[in-house]
Amino acid sequence: MINPDKILLDAHRPGDLLAFEAAEQSFARALGARLAAVDAATGVVRLRFTPGPAFIQGMGVLQGGAVSAMLDFAMGFASLAMVEPEFSITTATLNIAFLRAAPAGDYEAAGFVERKGRSLIFSRGELRTLAGTLVASGTSSLAVVKPKP
Helix, strand or coil, X not given: XXXXXXXXXXXXXXXXXXXXXXXXXXXXXXXCCEEEEEEXXXXXXXXXXXXXXXXXXXXXXXXXXXXXXXXXXXXXXXXHHHCCCCCEEEEEEEEEEXXXXXXXXXXXXXXEEEEECCCEEEEEEEEEECCCCEEEEEEEEEEEECCCC
């Protein structure tokens, strides 16, 4: 069984801004996610997000879990882009540094594979406003798994 997200990543073409329409990505859709760039050779993925009012706290900033999820998606998809089609990934560790308040608006999350092994992938991520302001960064380790049919 091939991970539907892997199919989406492999089908991405430069210049595409693909919305997440697969049922498997209801949380990504809720965050207003769009796949902006994929470089499977280097393990770099860029996602755009437009989180709706459900993710905004009383002070008008994004809730920390939404910020973490956007980074987790970016680092996870960067890792997933580098594995063979019969494999998938799952987050083993996730570390987030909140650098400043994230006001409501549009964001770009970038995921970068730092090192890929046979059973673990190490990645880092950045979440920026579209104006380029860094609001959070993260690191993760992801286990490479072979899904059961």
